[in-house]
Amino acid sequence: MVRVTGLYSYPVKGCAGVPLDAGVLSPAGLEHDRTFMVVDPGGEFRSQRADPRLAVVRAGVEADESGVAGTLTLSCAGVETLPVTVDTDGPRHPVRMHTRSFHGVDQGDTAAEWVSTVLGRRSRLVRVPPEHHRETTGLTPGTAAYADSSAVLLMTRRSLDELTARLRARGADPVPMDRFRPNVVLDGWETPHAEDEVRRVAVGEAELGFTKVAVRCAVTTVDQERGVRAGPEPLRTLAEYRRTPDGVALGTRFAVTRPGKVSVGDDVRVSAWAGP
Numbered sequence: 001m002v003r004v005t006g007l008y009s010y011p012v013k014g015c016a017g018v019p020l021d022a023g024v025l026s027p028a029g030l031e032h033d034r035t036f037m038v039v040d041p042g043g044e045f046r047s048q049r050a051d052p053r054l055a056v057v058r059a060g061v062e063a064d065e066s067g068v069a070g071t072l073t074l075s076c077a078g079v080e081t082l083p084v085t086v087d088t089d090g091p092r093h094p095v096r097m098h099t100r101s102f103h104g105v106d107q108g109d110t111a112a113e114w115v116s117t118v119l120g121r122r123s124r125l126v127r128v129p130p131e132h133h134r135e136t137t138g139l140t141p142g143t144a145a146y147a148d149s150s151a152v153l154l155m156t157r158r159s160l161d162e163l164t165a166r167l168r169a170r171g172a173d174p175v176p177m178d179r180f181r182p183n184v185v186l187d188g189w190e191t192p193h194a195e196d197e198v199r200r201v202a203v204g205e206a207e208l209g210f211t212k213v214a215v216r217c218a219v220t221t222v223d224q225e226r227g228v229r230a231g232p233e234p235l236r237t238l239a240e241y242r243r244t245p246d247g248v249a250l251g252t253r254f255a256v257t258r259p260g261k262v263s264v265g266d267d268v269r270v271s272a273w274a275g276p
Helices: 052-056 109-119 159-169 235-241
Strands: 003-009 021-026 038-039 058-063 068-075 080-086 092-097 100-106 125-126 152-155 184-187 198-203 207-216 247-258 260-263 268-273
Touching: 003 021, 003 260, 038 092, 052 109, 068 109, 080 109, 092 247, 109 125, 152 159, 152 207, 159 235, 159 247, 198 247, 207 260, 235 247
Parallel strands: 152 184
Antiparallel strands: 003 184, 021 260, 038 125, 058 068, 068 080, 092 100, 100 125, 152 247, 198 207, 198 268, 207 247
């Protein structure tokens, strides 16, 4: 029996994940996932690739009666916690992410000063506008807020176990699941990387359609608890057995084909697998 064993939303792109017992998968993913983003003064998104301290920023979201984020609370050790009243009506500013152009609603000078202090570089905080329309690519079309690609990143515990065994075999320390920043974690399959072969799957009340495998970058070498690079693992080991034409891969990306509630403990039902 395959079940959901972990759910994580990342309200601010690149910052710490928020573990959930349950959540709603909308067409754009788990509620509030990557709806905020830190950008440089020119609108280019900031990532743990160049700013690993993003990992130690924790964000909590309080929604208003309509379910829209009303207050975003930013916290980081050594810095005073900042509540941000979320602005969705302000001017739209151009932002860029992986060469793609979008818009963001700036969240004000106080929020900008806070993230600039934490990162040690001038930065702004933006929110995805309510009218944001984005089409994500892959086998199954979909949408997302500021996620790198499709709305949902899914991993299995068995795939991480395989990586752990290989790391230990070469005398390297294991890495935790948070290095891979999944939204949905599954357990129950005996074969590692079974998620690569799933094409359509029901998770709780929601349904997901496969888009592509998740190509990994230097973010996996960042210690998520300390916000510092701790490489070269796991990329060095992954490169030995998980190379694809697009790069080193672990986990899979999915589009949400049927919105619905999902909870830790929910059964997982695969309705379509990859063909021969």
